[in-house]
Amino acid sequence: MTRPFNFSAGPAIMPEEVLRTAAAEMLDWHGSGMGVMEMSHRGSEFISIYENAEKDFRDLLSVPKEFKVLFLQGGGIGENAIVPLNLSRGGEVDFVLSGSWSKKSYKEAAKYTKTNLAASSEQEGFTYLPAASTWQLSNSASYLHLCTNETIHGVECHRLPDLKSMGSKSELVIDFSSHVLSRKVDWTKVGCAFAGAQKNIGPAGLTIVVVREDLIGQALDICPSAFNYKLISDADSMYNTPPTYAIYIAGLTLQWLKKQEEQGLKGLDAIELRNKTKADLLYKYLDQSELYTNKVNPGDRSRMNIPFYLKDEALNAAFLSGAKDHGLLQLKGHKSVGGMRASIYNAMSIKGVHNLIEYLKEFEKSRS
Amino acid sequence: MTRPFNFSAGPAIMPEEVLRTAAAEMLDWHGSGMGVMEMSHRGSEFISIYENAEKDFRDLLSVPKEFKVLFLQGGGIGENAIVPLNLSRGGEVDFVLSGSWSKKSYKEAAKYTKTNLAASSEQEGFTYLPAASTWQLSNSASYLHLCTNETIHGVECHRLPDLKSMGSKSELVIDFSSHVLSRKVDWTKVGCAFAGAQKNIGPAGLTIVVVREDLIGQALDICPSAFNYKLISDADSMYNTPPTYAIYIAGLTLQWLKKQEEQGLKGLDAIELRNKTKADLLYKYLDQSELYTNKVNPGDRSRMNIPFYLKDEALNAAFLSGAKDHGLLQLKGHKSVGGMRASIYNAMSIKGVHNLIEYLKEFEKSRS
Numbered sequence: 001m002t003r004p005f006n007f008s009a010g011p012a013i014m015p016e017e018v019l020r021t022a023a024a025e026m027l028d029w030h031g032s033g034m035g036v037m038e039m040s041h042r043g044s045e046f047i048s049i050y051e052n053a054e055k056d057f058r059d060l061l062s063v064p065k066e067f068k069v070l071f072l073q074g075g076g077i078g079e080n081a082i083v084p085l086n087l088s089r090g091g092e093v094d095f096v097l098s099g100s101w102s103k104k105s106y107k108e109a110a111k112y113t114k115t116n117l118a119a120s121s122e123q124e125g126f127t128y129l130p131a132a133s134t135w136q137l138s139n140s141a142s143y144l145h146l147c148t149n150e151t152i153h154g155v156e157c158h159r160l161p162d163l164k165s166m167g168s169k170s171e172l173v174i175d176f177s178s179h180v181l182s183r184k185v186d187w188t189k190v191g192c193a194f195a196g197a198q199k200n201i202g203p204a205g206l207t208i209v210v211v212r213e214d215l216i217g218q219a220l221d222i223c224p225s226a227f228n229y230k231l232i233s234d235a236d237s238m239y240n241t242p243p244t245y246a247i248y249i250a251g252l253t254l255q256w257l258k259k260q261e262e263q264g265l266k267g268l269d270a271i272e273l274r275n276k277t278k279a280d281l282l283y284k285y286l287d288q289s290e291l292y293t294n295k296v297n298p299g300d301r302s303r304m305n306i307p308f309y310l311k312d313e314a315l316n317a318a319f320l321s322g323a324k325d326h327g328l329l330q331l332k333g334h335k336s337v338g339g340m341r342a343s344i345y346n347a348m349s350i351k352g353v354h355n356l357i358e359y360l361k362e363f364e365k366s367r368s
Numbered sequence: 369m370t371r372p373f374n375f376s377a378g379p380a381i382m383p384e385e386v387l388r389t390a391a392a393e394m395l396d397w398h399g400s401g402m403g404v405m406e407m408s409h410r411g412s413e414f415i416s417i418y419e420n421a422e423k424d425f426r427d428l429l430s431v432p433k434e435f436k437v438l439f440l441q442g443g444g445i446g447e448n449a450i451v452p453l454n455l456s457r458g459g460e461v462d463f464v465l466s467g468s469w470s471k472k473s474y475k476e477a478a479k480y481t482k483t484n485l486a487a488s489s490e491q492e493g494f495t496y497l498p499a500a501s502t503w504q505l506s507n508s509a510s511y512l513h514l515c516t517n518e519t520i521h522g523v524e525c526h527r528l529p530d531l532k533s534m535g536s537k538s539e540l541v542i543d544f545s546s547h548v549l550s551r552k553v554d555w556t557k558v559g560c561a562f563a564g565a566q567k568n569i570g571p572a573g574l575t576i577v578v579v580r581e582d583l584i585g586q587a588l589d590i591c592p593s594a595f596n597y598k599l600i601s602d603a604d605s606m607y608n609t610p611p612t613y614a615i616y617i618a619g620l621t622l623q624w625l626k627k628q629e630e631q632g633l634k635g636l637d638a639i640e641l642r643n644k645t646k647a648d649l650l651y652k653y654l655d656q657s658e659l660y661t662n663k664v665n666p667g668d669r670s671r672m673n674i675p676f677y678l679k680d681e682a683l684n685a686a687f688l689s690g691a692k693d694h695g696l697l698q699l700k701g702h703k704s705v706g707g708m709r710a711s712i713y714n715a716m717s718i719k720g721v722h723n724l725i726e727y728l729k730e731f732e733k734s735r736s
Binding site: 008012023073196240241 | 372377379380382387388390391392401402403405409410411441442443444448450453476479480566571572589590592607608609613617695
């Protein structure tokens with residue numbers, strides 16, 4: 001039986017192989033007599049799961065050794081507070097607003113630190129990422145916050161800014177929740193990166209933080225201990241009970257990623273090429289269509305989240321109902337922006353995108 | 369094949385039936401074409417899972433309608449900060465220390481509020497729960513924090529204090545993480561109760577908070593939005609992406625609990641009787657033994673976590689190795705107190721406790 005194609009923005013499609021392995025190991029992981037959910041986080045079995053997940057994450061993203069990789073409870077909205085609690089040092093923070101997520105982060109940070117709006121595309125409906133050359137940076141910011149993929153507005157940063165060359169002394173903090181592990185990261189430009197797991201990694205309730213060691217240890221006194229990067233780092237993410245099952249599923253996803261191949265490439269190179277192929281196919285179709293439209297500046301379009309609108313919005317319900325009949329699930333856009341959205345994360349196959357395009361064509365033809 | 373018996377203190381043993389259902393539904397929940405991990409938290413499928421879990425939790429514990437039940441990210445150590453951030457109103461908080469967990473909560477709360485040590489059994493190695501008649505209550509506390517089951521020291525509160533009758537105007541806040549759903553709760557005495565899921569409910573990374581509505585809405589300004597009870601309550605736990613898969617597993621566990629029967633009793637009554645039976649069997653054996661000892665005051669002994677020591681500690685390694693050979697896993701005590709610990713949560717059968725006692729006897733005999 002073929003499963004339907006699931007275009008949810010998150011929690012989102014998982015590789016079928018990961019789910020099959022998880023199901024098979026549910027009652028007994030590797031002959032231990034325990035399922036992973038039932039293991040003490042301090043036992044040798046879970047420690048090995050954790051260490052492999054961390055190693056595979058580092059390998060895939062080529063994380064330099066001066067960065068710590070932390071596995072935390074929570075999600076992106078939690079990190080909106082946790083990042084300034086850990087990294088602002090009570091000083092100023094620069095923000096670039098390119099969609100709903102960076103806007104939320106900006107509002108939350110203001111509870112803990114002075115914020116400077118360096119740039120925003122809100123007036124234009126978040127249809128582009130403000131060019132780095134236009135950013136009005138503060139002289140005293142401890143970091144600049146950038147959401148490198150806006151899940152709702154479909155805006156992606158395809159080239160990280162080099163803050164040093166822009167005359168800034170601040171660190172770059174990226175929220176890469178919705179495109180983590182979909183492409184390489186230039187760590188020379190980054191001080192800290194964080195990602196909720198529920199788009200490209202695993203179940204909701206896990207957050208991965210990659211932070212350069214010299215930035216750890218300056219949390220505000222009011223930072224909850226469970227979210228203090230220093231305490232978590234010193235305890236190798238076992239300061240409290242981490243979300244063990246989510247880490248296990250993340251580990252299986254990372255193993256799956258390492259095995260991917262595409263046109264002679266392997267691992268993250270393969271998945272990046274495949275993601276580019278998928279996005280190019282879909283944008284190309286949307287751009288020539290008479291019925292559908294994507295409003296994002298072509299140079300800033302997301303490879304992961306592709307919002308689009310039917311020119312006649314009265315057709316939305318019929319479109320979604322027909323999509324479901326064609327095995328294409330969860331295409332409804334976020335309630336704040338309406339329309340449709342196809343989230344095509346790592347686990348979405350090229351075939352899934354082909355099927356979507358076939359349906360888009362068929363629906364357009366039937367209405368013309 | 370019989371699975372070994374798993375005495376881990378948490379993450380801990382799960383009902384086999386729950387794991388089997390989760391495995392069977394991993395790729396396709398109820399014909400939806402999606403696994404639960406892959407569902408949008410705002411879709412009708414997950415909403416139904418969430419609503420059923422909340423309803424079953426309320427039914428089992430007879431939660432009155434003036435209380436909200438919130439499903440949050442995180443765990444107990446997170447709540448140590450989140451509770452005072454939400455409920456202290458910047459005033460004073462009373463603490464009763466009866467083990468490692470209440471001590472941790474006490475230290476963390478001091479970051480956000482003035483704390484009053486109402487009573488402590490630390491001098492006596494946390495071997496009892498200080499009697500309510502001895503508590504030195506503050507006149508101005510907004511709440512009193514009590515850990516009603518100390519997982520490490522094996523101390524349980526078997527009768528909730530009635531703060532009103534003690535002349536206090538403060539609310540009772542209980543950390544019932546490690547005995548939640550193992551027994552009934554007298555909600556007339558409680559303002560707020562919280563529990564990390566990983567002992568008696570489901571996977572680590574989920575916390576359930578039961579809080580009386582009139583206490584919600586007075587969080588300190590510095591409370592992270594993702595952990596503000598008011599925001600979470602107003603959004604029916606969907607303010608951010610909740611740990612969806614953990615909520616699903618919790619829901620399966622709650623369904624399992626409702627079906628339990630024991631000597632004509634059903635649901636929580638059945639499980640409470642079974643838990644009492646299991647604990648009585650084990651304590652009775654330990655108390656008559658020449659080799660093993662439990663140091664907790666008999667009236668304050670936990671039904672869930674039973675720490676014990678071998679009088680000759682040199683035998684510890686042989687004891688643990690033999691236990692494993694007998695299919696009895698994770699009996700090692702917490703590193704801070706040493707010795708052994710049998711955690712016999714809801715999912716541990718009477719047969720598991722019988723097998724443990726058989727092994728205790730056999731080991732004792734072989735060493736005498």
